[in-house]
Amino acid sequence: MKNFIYILMGLFLFTSCETTAPCEKETNGFGPFDGQTVFLGSQETVDVFTAIDAAWAARDYETLKSFIVDGGNFSFADGTVVTTGDDFVAYIDAEYQDAIENNEDWGWTIDYAFAAYPAGSDDPNAGNQVGEWVNAQFTSPDGRYVEWYHIADGKLYNWNQAKAEIAKSE
Numbered sequence: 001m002k003n004f005i006y007i008l009m010g011l012f013l014f015t016s017c018e019t020t021a022p023c024e025k026e027t028n029g030f031g032p033f034d035g036q037t038v039f040l041g042s043q044e045t046v047d048v049f050t051a052i053d054a055a056w057a058a059r060d061y062e063t064l065k066s067f068i069v070d071g072g073n074f075s076f077a078d079g080t081v082v083t084t085g086d087d088f089v090a091y092i093d094a095e096y097q098d099a100i101e102n103n104e105d106w107g108w109t110i111d112y113a114f115a116a117y118p119a120g121s122d123d124p125n126a127g128n129q130v131g132e133w134v135n136a137q138f139t140s141p142d143g144r145y146v147e148w149y150h151i152a153d154g155k156l157y158n159w160n161q162a163k164a165e166i167a168k169s170e
Contacts (some may be wrong), residue, residue: 004167032120033126040113041132049113049134057107061089069155077145077163078148105141114138117153131157139166 007127027037041127050066055063065085074088075081082088099106118128131152136144143163150158 006122027108031119031121031126031128033118034119034124035123036118036126036129038116040133041117043115045115045132045134046113048126048154049115049136049149050155051067052149052156053110053136056092059093061093065089067154069157072150072157072159074156074159075161077161108138108145111139111144112135123135 025039027039029038030036031038031039044050052064052067053068055061068088070084071137073081074083076091080091080168082091090151096106098104113134115132115134117132118126121129128150131150132149134149136147136149138147144166145166146162148160
């Protein structure tokens with residue numbers, strides 16, 4: 001009798017799985033263009049972000065530059081904007097050299113990272129629908145950073161950085 005119940009349960013699950021309609025992707029939020037909604041992105045895009053971060057941390061500037069598309073828009077927390085891989089690397093290397101000269105700790109810990117992408121707008125100006133965006137937060141000795149990486153076809157097209165001071169404990 002017990003085996004009969006297990007067989008019935010198995011048939012019920014098999015039948016219900018076959019007749020269930022495929023799930024549509026869920027959306028959450030909205031984008032800046034009419035009709036845009038936001039979806040969770042892929043692990044593959046997070047993997048590209050991880051490779052970019054690893055090259056940056058290792059100061060492997062040639063690898064880092066291989067990810068950066070010339071003509072992009074790369075905005076640092078202090079307001080500096082660069083548009084090429086060479087300028088990006090020159091800026092971050094100068095920051096590194098300053099930290100070394102001032103005997104400051106250099107480095108960071110990734111607090112989180114996830115990929116998302118906006119879709120659904122018919123507006124021809126909605127260029128943000130190409131590829132996916134990784135949002136990541138980092139903690140370093142000089143502050144907490146939140147960054148957005150616009151990645152398409154394994155390359156970084158846009159990047160924005162914001163910085164906040166770490167609250168002091170009393």
